[in-house]
Amino acid sequence: MGLEDGGSAAGAGEGGGGEGERFRVLVVDDSPVDRKIVERLLLRSGNLFEVIAVDGGKKAIEVLGLNYADCSVDLILTDYCMPEMNGYELLKAVKEHKLRKSIPVVLMSSENNPQRMTRCQAMGAEDFILKPLKAVDVQQLRHYTRPAAAAAVAMEAESAAKADGKRKLPPMKVVGENKGSERQPRPRLARVAVS
Amino acid sequence: MECSPLYRQAANMKKSLLDQGYLDEQFHQLEELQDDLSPNFVEEVVTLFFRDSARLIAGIDQALEKTPRDFQRLDGFIHQLKGSSSSIGAAKVKNECSAFQDHCNQGSTEGCLRSFKRVKREHAALRQKLENYLQVLRQVSPSPMKAAVRPK
Numbered sequence: 001m002g003l004e005d006g007g008s009a010a011g012a013g014e015g016g017g018g019e020g021e022r023f024r025v026l027v028v029d030d031s032p033v034d035r036k037i038v039e040r041l042l043l044r045s046g047n048l049f050e051v052i053a054v055d056g057g058k059k060a061i062e063v064l065g066l067n068y069a070d071c072s073v074d075l076i077l078t079d080y081c082m083p084e085m086n087g088y089e090l091l092k093a094v095k096e097h098k099l100r101k102s103i104p105v106v107l108m109s110s111e112n113n114p115q116r117m118t119r120c121q122a123m124g125a126e127d128f129i130l131k132p133l134k135a136v137d138v139q140q141l142r143h144y145t146r147p148a149a150a151a152a153v154a155m156e157a158e159s160a161a162k163a164d165g166k167r168k169l170p171p172m173k174v175v176g177e178n179k180g181s182e183r184q185p186r187p188r189l190a191r192v193a194v195s
Numbered sequence: 196m197e198c199s200p201l202y203r204q205a206a207n208m209k210k211s212l213l214d215q216g217y218l219d220e221q222f223h224q225l226e227e228l229q230d231d232l233s234p235n236f237v238e239e240v241v242t243l244f245f246r247d248s249a250r251l252i253a254g255i256d257q258a259l260e261k262t263p264r265d266f267q268r269l270d271g272f273i274h275q276l277k278g279s280s281s282s283i284g285a286a287k288v289k290n291e292c293s294a295f296q297d298h299c300n301q302g303s304t305e306g307c308l309r310s311f312k313r314v315k316r317e318h319a320a321l322r323q324k325l326e327n328y329l330q331v332l333r334q335v336s337p338s339p340m341k342a343a344v345r346p347k
Contacts, residue, residue: 033244033279040228040236081274110278132221132282 009052010039023145027053028060028078028090029108034131038077038108041138048142057085061093064100073103074145079131080109080116088120095124104144108133205331212328217321221284238329244283245322251276252318255311259304269307270299276314287317 025042029035035053042049052073054060064073076094080087087107094100107120110131117128126144129137212218229236255272258265277292291314298306 031275031279031282032247033240034282036240036243037225037228037282040233044228044230081278083271110274110281131278132224134224135227 022050023074024050024072026060026063026073026076027051030055030082038133041133045138056082057090060090076103076105078107080107091120091123091125106144201335205335208328212324217287217324218284219286240283241325244279247279248276264304266299266302285321288321291317
């Protein structure tokens, strides 16, 4: 993956473990310190995650644009406060995009701002985590991830359906997906004040 | 190794940093992330912090010299500095950043200038103390940073 000028990819060989499925997380944060720490947290989480780290929303959009054909991003973990394109704007761009909107987005912020959290939740964010992140926060992320393989199947099916002239949405098997009334309570609901 | 004078010295230095409020629990979190696969993680993060924070402090210095003051720009810089300070457990620097932010929000140039002096002072003090601490750790063992990790 050709990420340069503010991007990096890591994950292979870290943390031991077997050959279980690994989730690819796109970490978006303009702080190099926070990127490094979050990346380490993710890589230390029992070989669950691969990490792509970029330094801003625009770079994240580039990554998503280049790689969506492979459906290679299972989760976007983005800081809220970033220059040029903040986390909310990135969230909006993802959720309003026909092909990318199924990618779960989790926001991070150092500020406990209920209005901000509500706005993000309304736009479809999976969660809103207060910084600095802890290991327990990262462990919870697996509940939001979407296996790349399942997404690829969904995309292929959608493309095929369009070609047929029939619009069908195939069932998507998603690890940790919460369906309708069976929706599991989010681990961080208590932090999201819905006014 | 754990009984060596250097190890004890490092442990005492870290305890002192915590007791005096220069560092908080978040620093322990960094140490927990260090292992054989990333044996210098703490030093790498600390180095990265001081490199990035120097850039931010220079940005604030420049912004404070301009008139009229762009408090939004100042707030942007200090927000970043506060965030990364918090991430490494630099408690005093973080607290001074909060005070600076309050003055920014009030549009107080005088307040910003005063509190920024304190930010720089705490930043410089922490830099010196962490450099000393890391220097001792490097001497402790071939993989000196392993000594920084608390026994589980």
